[in-house]
Amino acid sequence: MYGIQVVQDPRPTTVRSAAVLSNLAPITAWGWAWIAGSSVAIACALIGGRRPAVLWIGFACAMYPPALWGIAFASAYLFGTYPGAWTGAATWGGAALRLLIVATWRDDTPARPEAEAMDE
Template identity: 40%
Template sequence: MAAALARLWGRLGWRGLALLTTGVSWISYGASLTIQPRYGTVRGISVLLDLMCMAAWGWLWITAGAISLAYALVRPGRDLLGVAAAMGPPLLWSLAYALGAMAGTSPTAWGAIAPWASHALLIAIVAYLTRPRLIVPRVVGDGAQ
């Protein structure tokens, strides 16, 4: 059992764990938006509701979560679509709340901007810190003087 967990962790790592937990979170959040959206969320992102209904936005979150999950076990450097799927929805929500606050559709929308943006930033930090290192051989001399 310990060997299997070690192999799984060797394949997953911190980057994969971030994509895995984000994927599960986005699927859960998207399902809640699709089934029973909260009133504050509807008011806060009202600028997006002219583009699609709330159920469609919920499916966007679910799809992004599924993509994040699918890329959790992919090697770093080949998982950029998963990283983008993990970062996209919270950045979009942060922008929607910012626009909602500026438009005055929700007096408390400003309070949701930083929390959503911070999740995307944390994913970017994990992706940066766990990126594959390029090993370039150092050329000492090419023989020409």
């Protein structure tokens, strides 16, 4: 949902905070990156099942937009572009960190017999 908002109506504070990314591509392109990452993450969650490689791809795609946003907001704060960007850096960096933590959790639940048959 956030990517749609960035594409349709980017907030001025977002544009100022993401100035580093705006130098590389228009802000709407970054909104589409959010949408693409989210779409791949959802698809991987739906088809991943007990396939760790697919789930890792999904987690990586879910994690890269907030990680990029966190880095962009942190640089806006550190370089003085937008002094209030530290809150966004903490928020987006924390979101990426939470995804990384969840991605490393082990799934110790036993497989259902019908799920094992489908994997063969």
